Amino acid sequence: MRSPVVMRHSRRILVFLAVAMLAIAMLSGASAQTVQPPGITDEARKMHDLYLFVTAIAIVVFIIVEGGIIWAIFRYRKRGDGLPTQTHGSTLLEIIWTAIPVLITTSVFTYSFIVLREVENKADPNDLTVHVQGFQFQWGFTYDLNDLGTKTADRNATGQIQILGTAAQEPTLVIPADEPVEFALFSNDVIHSFYVRDFLYKLDVVPGRDNRFVVTAREIGEFHAQCAELCGLDHSLMRFKLKVVSRADFDKWVSEQKPTQPSVQKTQ
Numbered sequence: 001m002r003s004p005v006v007m008r009h010s011r012r013i014l015v016f017l018a019v020a021m022l023a024i025a026m027l028s029g030a031s032a033q034t035v036q037p038p039g040i041t042d043e044a045r046k047m048h049d050l051y052l053f054v055t056a057i058a059i060v061v062f063i064i065v066e067g068g069i070i071w072a073i074f075r076y077r078k079r080g081d082g083l084p085t086q087t088h089g090s091t092l093l094e095i096i097w098t099a100i101p102v103l104i105t106t107s108v109f110t111y112s113f114i115v116l117r118e119v120e121n122k123a124d125p126n127d128l129t130v131h132v133q134g135f136q137f138q139w140g141f142t143y144d145l146n147d148l149g150t151k152t153a154d155r156n157a158t159g160q161i162q163i164l165g166t167a168a169q170e171p172t173l174v175i176p177a178d179e180p181v182e183f184a185l186f187s188n189d190v191i192h193s194f195y196v197r198d199f200l201y202k203l204d205v206v207p208g209r210d211n212r213f214v215v216t217a218r219e220i221g222e223f224h225a226q227c228a229e230l231c232g233l234d235h236s237l238m239r240f241k242l243k244v245v246s247r248a249d250f251d252k253w254v255s256e257q258k259p260t261q262p263s264v265q266k267t268q
């Protein structure tokens with residue numbers, strides 16, 4: 001039979017190994033994750049800053065709590081039959097452990113409220129509006145030429161530019177950089193979800209509901225996007241490309257398209 005001293009040392013070793021394995025698992029998991037970029041829009045960067053703020057608070061709380069637990073394990077490990085010094089009714093401690101959570105919660109709520117108000121901004125009537133249709137199992141994008149006419153050479157343009165995806169070809173959504181763009185989302189069948197990873201944002205496309213959001217893209221390039229709501233057998237095919245271009249390139253792209261008469265339902 002092992003002596004009490006040997007058993008205590010065994011418990012210490014087990015505790016140390018458990019803590020070490022937890023730390024290694026957390027570090028391995030963190031290193032395996034792809035670092036989330038800050039996004040390509042003003043709104044995405046604000047949400048990214050909020051994420052970093054909340055993450056920093058969570059890390060500090062984790063270190064304090066886990067550090068306190070580990071310290072208590074070793075500081076108050078059993079050395080005999082007697083109890084350590086007991087503390088009863090400390091007003092200071094109660095104030096501290098009440099004030100700290102209140103301060104943290106208030107800070108996170110206030111910052112989140114500010115960011116939410118800035119992200120959920122309303123579109124200006126002069127902003128470009130792209131009508132996005134989600135359908136089983138692809139996307140359609142519609143631009144009104146009379147809306148585009150205020151920013152292009154042809155101010156008398158009429159009709160629409162329609163980009164429809166197919167099962168064999170992903171559609172490309174083209175928007176200008178450094179300008180607010182409103183997306184008006186609608187669906188005629190089931191619920192879809194409009195998700196552009198580099199927007200750090202997604203919004204459901206719900207039948208009978210007018211969902212809209214506004215972003216201002218700051219980086220020129222091509223980005224991948226998809227439906228983020230399971231919508232049926234071929235849900236995985238609902239992918240599209242987002243192409244952010246300069247205003248000059250956007251006007252050129254518009255002039256190269258063939259206008260059509262309205263045929264795709266749009267949100268009002």
